[in-house]
Amino acid sequence: MxxxxxxxxxxxxxxxxxxxxxxxxxxxxQDHPATYLVFTHDEPVSLLAAGQERYVRQFEVDGSGPLSSNVPEAGGFVRTRPDLLAPDVQFHVLPVMFVDCALGVPTEHGISFGPCVLRPYSRGEVSLASDDPTAKPRIRCRYYTDASDLSTMLAGVRTALAIARQSALSPYTVRPWAYPASDSDADLTAFVRAHTQSIFHxxxxxxxxxxxxxxxxxxxxxxxxxxxxxxxxxxxxxxxxxxxxxxxxxxxxxxxxxxxxxxxxxxxxxxx
Structure with a gap:
């Protein structure tokens, strides 16, 4: 432009x-909007301490240790409706608090996971704010302007809640840090609108x-x-x-x- x-x-x-x-x-x-559930816990297994000098040295020596993590260490794809021909939601699972779209600083050991909408119908745009090449552009993602995207996200969050309630995760989901007030449509919608962020796609x-x-x-x-x-x-x-x-x-x-x-x-x- x-x-x-x-x-x-x-x-x-x-x-x-x-x-x-x-x-x-x-x-x-287009982008994949994501909404994460975030929990904190006391198990010393997250990436909270990855920046410690001993781990920096470990990574420099042999490329191992916490700094070798790609951060989203697990994930998966789901169909939120049985009639779909392909998955409509992807999950990312991170062994760390995911705060403010990764711009925030984790304060405790934590785990974050949640859905992103894979085939959004909402469309945004990028435009110029001025003719100054150093000025930031205007970026309007317009997530959920198509109601079907919000419906898909709500279904994805319900799946995330079901995962969070599994006994195998109980040591790591001790304290909800980002979590809907209930699984009602109203509370899930409020949670999604407050916590949706880009998944960088x-x-x-x-x-x-x-x-x-x-x-x-x-x-x-x-x-x-x-x-x-x-x-x-x-x-x-x-x-x-x-x-x-x-x-x-x-x-x-x-x-x-x-x-x-x-x-x-x-x-x-x-x-x-």
Whole structure:
């Protein structure tokens, strides 16, 4: 957008010369909203102490110890309704208090787990706040603007509550730190709206189709491709890391093939 590619009316309002009028740039923002149950306990098995010097040294020596954790050490996929063809909820389980979208500091040993909505119908957008490239953009996730997403999340939280009540977890769910007042629809909805956070899977704002062609080239702009999770028309039913790597590998092949075409044309050879 700062380069003049995007909705012409919005760019013009900010005094940005329009290079390509593509109204869908920044639209179609999708993410996996997550809602965690958080409990604290007295068992010394969480990642609370991972930053201690002895563990730093252990990690430096052989790559083991608490600092070798990927943090979300367990998870799973569930269908919240039997008629679904694929899972609609993913769980992440963390052996630590997950506070303020990981920006907060854990204060006790803890465990956090909960659902995220895998195929959201709600759509947000990213837009410019000004023509200053150092200014933060406006990001509107608009979670739960489609009521079906909220229904899925409520079902996921009910599943999380059932997991939390299992006897095997009782040593680690001693003190509820983030927990709904009851399992009524009203209390679950209040809990979800107060505790929903991103699971860091934003996608879709430069989607193949309205913004890009199938070879990731921006419509109407020569020599420009987009290669990241924003190219996905739909956010995957799971983590976006591996699919983004796959997009990058494909882009590398496309760029390599495009670069070889002039040389092949000069020799009269056929492209592989």
């Amino acid at each position: 700062l380069s003049g590619i995007g909705p012409a009316d919005r760019l013009a309002a900010l005094g940005i010369p329009v290079l390509a009028d593509l109204p869908d740039v920044g639209r179609n923002l 934003p996608a879709g704002t430069c989607a193949i189709g309205p913004v890009l062609d199938p070879e990731l080239r921006v419509h109407g702009v020569a020599g420009l491709r987009v290669v990241d999770a924003s190219v996905m028309p739909l956010v995957p039913r799971g983590n976006t890391n591996a699919p983004t790597v796959a997009v990058a590998e494909r882009a590398a092949d496309l760029i390599r093939a495009a670069a070889s075409e002039p040389a092949l044309a000069a020799t009269g050879a056929e492209s592989p």
